[in-house]
Amino acid sequence: MSAKPILAALALTVAACSAITGPVDAGPAAVLPGPQANAHYTPAALAAACQGKDGWADPAPPAHIYGNTWYVGTCGITALLVTGPQGHVLVDAGVPEAAPLVAANVEKLGFALRDVRWIVGGHEHFDHAGGIGEMQRLTGARVAGIAPWAKVMATGLPDDSDPQYDDLVKHPMERVKTDRILASGAKIALGGTLLTATATPAHSPGSTSWTWKTCEGQECRTITYADSISTISSENYWFSLHQDRVAAVRVGLDRVAKLDCGILLTPHPSASDLFARMSAGLAPAPTACAAYAQAASQRFAERLAKDEKLKAATQQTIFEAIGAAEKAKKNR
Ligand SMILES: [Zn+2]
Numbered sequence: 001m002s003a004k005p006i007l008a009a010l011a012l013t014v015a016a017c018s019a020i021t022g023p024v025d026a027g028p029a030a031v032l033p034g035p036q037a038n039a040h041y042t043p044a045a046l047a048a049a050c051q052g053k054d055g056w057a058d059p060a061p062p063a064h065i066y067g068n069t070w071y072v073g074t075c076g077i078t079a080l081l082v083t084g085p086q087g088h089v090l091v092d093a094g095v096p097e098a099a100p101l102v103a104a105n106v107e108k109l110g111f112a113l114r115d116v117r118w119i120v121g122g123h124e125h126f127d128h129a130g131g132i133g134e135m136q137r138l139t140g141a142r143v144a145g146i147a148p149w150a151k152v153m154a155t156g157l158p159d160d161s162d163p164q165y166d167d168l169v170k171h172p173m174e175r176v177k178t179d180r181i182l183a184s185g186a187k188i189a190l191g192g193t194l195l196t197a198t199a200t201p202a203h204s205p206g207s208t209s210w211t212w213k214t215c216e217g218q219e220c221r222t223i224t225y226a227d228s229i230s231t232i233s234s235e236n237y238w239f240s241l242h243q244d245r246v247a248a249v250r251v252g253l254d255r256v257a258k259l260d261c262g263i264l265l266t267p268h269p270s271a272s273d274l275f276a277r278m279s280a281g282l283a284p285a286p287t288a289c290a291a292y293a294q295a296a297s298q299r300f301a302e303r304l305a306k307d308e309k310l311k312a313a314t315q316q317t318i319f320e321a322i323g324a325a326e327k328a329k330k331n332r
Contacts, residue, residue, distance in 0.1 A: 043279075044278060056077045056098060062108055065223065067216050067221065087118075088116045089116070090141065096174065116139035120210065121208065123228060126172075129152075130174070133174030144182055154178065163245060166235070196212065198255055200259075202252025203252070209255070222262025225267075226264060228267050256296075258289075262284040
């Protein structure tokens with residue numbers, strides 16, 4: 001790492017809660033091509049290029065979302081670049097195979113990889129965070145995240161309270177040290193942009209949603225990167241046996257519903273019809289987060305009912321087996 005990124009990185013602050021200070025030393029300005037220089041990288045062009053493709057490593061062109069925010073992911077997995085004169089933040093990196101595609105998209109837009117100062121993520125699963133180790137090597141960026149996310153990143157292995165543990169453990173990730181542990185509500189301050197982390201533990205223990213404001217002239221928008229909120233699990237996992245997880249899911253869904261909701265982006269584009277919305281112009285929708293959470297709450301309620309039914313059926317089978325054994329004993 002050259003002296004320039006080190007100096008600039010030192011000038012950045014990741015502050016807990018509301019105590020935010022801006023960079024002390026702005027350092028040399030990062031290259032900021034701006035939306036005009038990349039006018040052809042539109043959301044509609046990205047949506048068209050990804051039509052019929054949703055593979056995690058299916059290459060996609062980058063796209064300008066709004067202001068300082070760019071889509072740099074693949075057709076199947078979102079990665080975002082939030083740019084600023086004092087360096088950039090990368091949000092998620094996809095599967096390891098996607099990392100070179102993400103890096104190429106950053107460069108296609110005219111940004112320098114060495115100007116990426118922070119990497120953060122949505123949740124600690126290999127399809128979103130598996131490429132973070134590679135992106136860290138390519139950029140020299142530091143990594144920030146909430147404690148449950150950082151714990152998994154440190155070992156590369158899933159948390160044992162993760163409903164998808166049995167499947168995730170087959171896909172260990174490259175281990176990554178988190179340089180800054182954030183509390184829910186903490187902000188990353190970078191050259192006038194503040195990214196707020198909100199722990200939304202619906203999909204996984206470390207699920208984190210990110211919100212920030214970005215302006216084009218006087219027109220400002222909130223960008224809301226709401227994490228995954230699906231409550232899928234490995235085959236033999238019953239939510240009814242894990243009440244702590246059920247409570248965490250409810251907290252996560254509730255917080256997602258209440259996020260400052262502007263332009264909604266999600267780790268899996270398909271989870272929020274992102275490409276269809278891109279084709280239509282990607283307008284801010286203040287009620288989109290509540291609707292996104294409401295649909296997931298409905299699916300979670302159905303899943304819990306299914307678990308309860310299965311539990312009752314299993315208990316019935318056990319009772320019948322005990323009954324039959326006792327009857328056999330009496331008849332002996
Ligand atoms: Zn996941």
